Amino acid sequence: MRSAIRRTTHRTAPRSRRTAAFAALLLLACASTAVAAGDPSLPKVTATVETPAVHDDAADGHANADDPAVWVNPDKPGQSLVVGTLKRGGLDVYRLDGTRVQHIAAPPAPGDDAAPGRFNNVDIVYGFELDGEKTDLALVSDRGRDRIRAYAVDGAALAGGKPPLRDVTSDDVEPVFAADETEVDAQHTAYGLAAYSHDGDAYAVVSRRAETRMALLKLKDNHGTVGYEREDSVDLPGTFTLPNGKQWSPCADPGEHAQVEGMAVDQQEHILYAAQEDVGLWRVDLDDEEFGDPALIDRVREYGVPWTYDAEEEECVIDTSADPGYGGRHLAADAEGITVYHAKDGKGYVLASSQGDSTFAVYRRGGNNAWVGSFTVTDSQATDGVQHSDGSTVVNVPLGHGFPKGLWVSQDGEATPADGDSESTGYTFVRWDAVASAFPTPLIVDTTSFDPRDTD
Numbered sequence: 001m002r003s004a005i006r007r008t009t010h011r012t013a014p015r016s017r018r019t020a021a022f023a024a025l026l027l028l029a030c031a032s033t034a035v036a037a038g039d040p041s042l043p044k045v046t047a048t049v050e051t052p053a054v055h056d057d058a059a060d061g062h063a064n065a066d067d068p069a070v071w072v073n074p075d076k077p078g079q080s081l082v083v084g085t086l087k088r089g090g091l092d093v094y095r096l097d098g099t100r101v102q103h104i105a106a107p108p109a110p111g112d113d114a115a116p117g118r119f120n121n122v123d124i125v126y127g128f129e130l131d132g133e134k135t136d137l138a139l140v141s142d143r144g145r146d147r148i149r150a151y152a153v154d155g156a157a158l159a160g161g162k163p164p165l166r167d168v169t170s171d172d173v174e175p176v177f178a179a180d181e182t183e184v185d186a187q188h189t190a191y192g193l194a195a196y197s198h199d200g201d202a203y204a205v206v207s208r209r210a211e212t213r214m215a216l217l218k219l220k221d222n223h224g225t226v227g228y229e230r231e232d233s234v235d236l237p238g239t240f241t242l243p244n245g246k247q248w249s250p251c252a253d254p255g256e257h258a259q260v261e262g263m264a265v266d267q268q269e270h271i272l273y274a275a276q277e278d279v280g281l282w283r284v285d286l287d288d289e290e291f292g293d294p295a296l297i298d299r300v301r302e303y304g305v306p307w308t309y310d311a312e313e314e315e316c317v318i319d320t321s322a323d324p325g326y327g328g329r330h331l332a333a334d335a336e337g338i339t340v341y342h343a344k345d346g347k348g349y350v351l352a353s354s355q356g357d358s359t360f361a362v363y364r365r366g367g368n369n370a371w372v373g374s375f376t377v378t379d380s381q382a383t384d385g386v387q388h389s390d391g392s393t394v395v396n397v398p399l400g401h402g403f404p405k406g407l408w409v410s411q412d413g414e415a416t417p418a419d420g421d422s423e424s425t426g427y428t429f430v431r432w433d434a435v436a437s438a439f440p441t442p443l444i445v446d447t448t449s450f451d452p453r454d455t456d
Contacts, residue, residue: 004155017121032070042375043373043439044378045110045254045378045434046378046379047384047385048345048402048429049096049383050429051065051094051098051428052100052417053415053417054089054092054425054426055425056422056424056435060422061086062076064086064087064423065085065390065415066085066087066121066391067085067266068082068391069082069122069138069393070124070182070393071136071153072453073155074453075155076398076400077398078096078138078401078402079095079158079159080399080400081093081101081155082096082429084109084122084411085121085391086106087106088117088118088336089106089119090105090117091106091138091165093164096400096402098427103164106142107145114184117142117144118145119140119142119144120140120193121137121143121193121194121391122138122140122263123195123295123388124137124139125137125197126452126453126455130168130224130359136152137150137202137219138150138151138153138165139151139193139204140193142189142380143189143209145173145184146175147176148176148204148228150168150169160365162380165452166217168225170225170227171225172222173227173228179187182424187210188210189208190206190207191209191259192260192274193207194263194264195265200218201218202218204217205265207260207274207422208256210252210256210257210259211237211256212257212259212260213233214263214274215230216232216286216291217230218289226257231289233291234284234291234294236258236260236276237295238258239285240279248306250279250302259276259277259279260275261275261277261334262277262337262352262390263338264350267340267342268342268455271285272284273350274294274338275334275338277336278334279299280296280300280328281352281363282297283297297368297369298330298331298361298369299326299327299328300328301327301328301331302332303326304324304325304327305318305324313435329371330374332355332359333355333356335352335353335355336354336355336391337353337392337393338351339392339393339394341396341432341444342452343365343444344449344450346365346366347364347444348364348366348450349362349363350362351408355388355390355413359375360389362439375432375438375439377410384409384415385412386410386412386413386428387412387413388413388414389411389413392408392410394406394408395407397452401427403431405433406431407431408430408432409427409429410428411426411427411428412425412426413425
């Protein structure tokens with residue numbers, strides 16, 4: 001959880017610090033000249049399906065939806081699955097109609113003083129060579145235990161009335177970042193995750209909670225279970241020199257730094273897009289199992305705004321009256337869920353969640369990643385809108401009659417029905433053609449030139 005934030009001119013007293021942070025950032029975002037969710041000219045879409053709300057309380061297993069991934073069924077696309085992380089609540093698996101078909105609990109704490117498992121982000125790897133058989137995997141970052149966990153996906157098992165996901169994580173996997181279990185319990189652990197394949201090998205990029213570091217892991221087959229080894233790492237900046245010559249760092253709790261969570265890899269170009277939450281959107285080439293030089297392609301609106309830390313209230317105090325104007329126009333912190341829509345000839349889009357104002361920014365996939373526009377997901381008679389999204393994913397191929405032109409899935413940070421003071425979250429499924437047609441100049445709809453199951 002990031003620090004709560006308040007403006008110097010207005011104090012909020014909502015039901016949680018996270019809500020306080022969003023409220024303050026929303027006020028700052030709306031004060032800017034950029035688009036906001038209430039802008040009548042902003043493209044608006046509605047969802048086709050939403051999953052049942054989960055609640056961050058003991059009765060619901062402290063479930064808190066965070067990040068989705070779509071597994072494409074190769075034989076019956078309409079029977080594809082959506083996998084969603086629930087943090088302490090583990091992992092849920094849904095049909096395309098939103099019904100839950102499997103729940104996987106996060107691992108328990110290995111000892112009285114140890115942290116339990118906490119599933120943060122998820123991505124799909126197709127055709128991993130596991131014990132001599134091509135196997136699709138759902139990879140999950142376990143923030144609680146600082147591991148990457150792997151689950152084999154079997155659509156035929158579901159058709160036979162069995163759970164479709166099976167844990168195939170090696171028993172001896174080591175922490176991704178921590179040197180020992182004591183450091184694991186400090187929770188500067190595996191956080192964001194994005195997977196890709198190249199030349200028959202599978203990789204995962206993993207970010208570190210409360211730090212600027214990202215690691216590149218190569219998956220390996222350990223006699224029928226999945227392990228990994230580190231290939232490279234890179235540190236994004238945590239302090240920035242502003243055009244006025246002053247040094248600026250984003251607000252964070254003491255001892256923490258500007259972390260990355262939302263990430264996605266362009267599967268054809270092998271380019272990583274990573275959202276450093278209080279900074280902006282980065283582009284990093286992945287070449288020869290190494291990170292290239294990071295390039296910041298857009299900034300959050302709050303970039304460069306001075307702040308102080310109120311230790312008594314455990315809040316950041318942002319001085320909006322002293323905003324130097326160095327921020328971007330399209331992302332309100334936190335910059336969050338990232339996904340890539342692939343189309344022919346290098347065309348397509350990079351989509352980013354602008355969590356602070358509940359919009360989604362769309363950038364061109366090619367060239368200098370120019371901003372195309374932003375949109376929001378609003379209420380309909382049958383489905384809820386999307387607020388403060390943590391994660392999203394997009395698939396271009398047809399997925400049955402419900403999503404014949406592709407599917408975009410987003411986490412909803414304020415799902416209905418609410419449950420008292422506990423956070424109520426879920427996932428929202430939207431037809432890609434509904435997103436595309438909402439723009440004055442429609443976005444590309446390309447269902448044939450890219451196959452997510454064939455990325456080498």
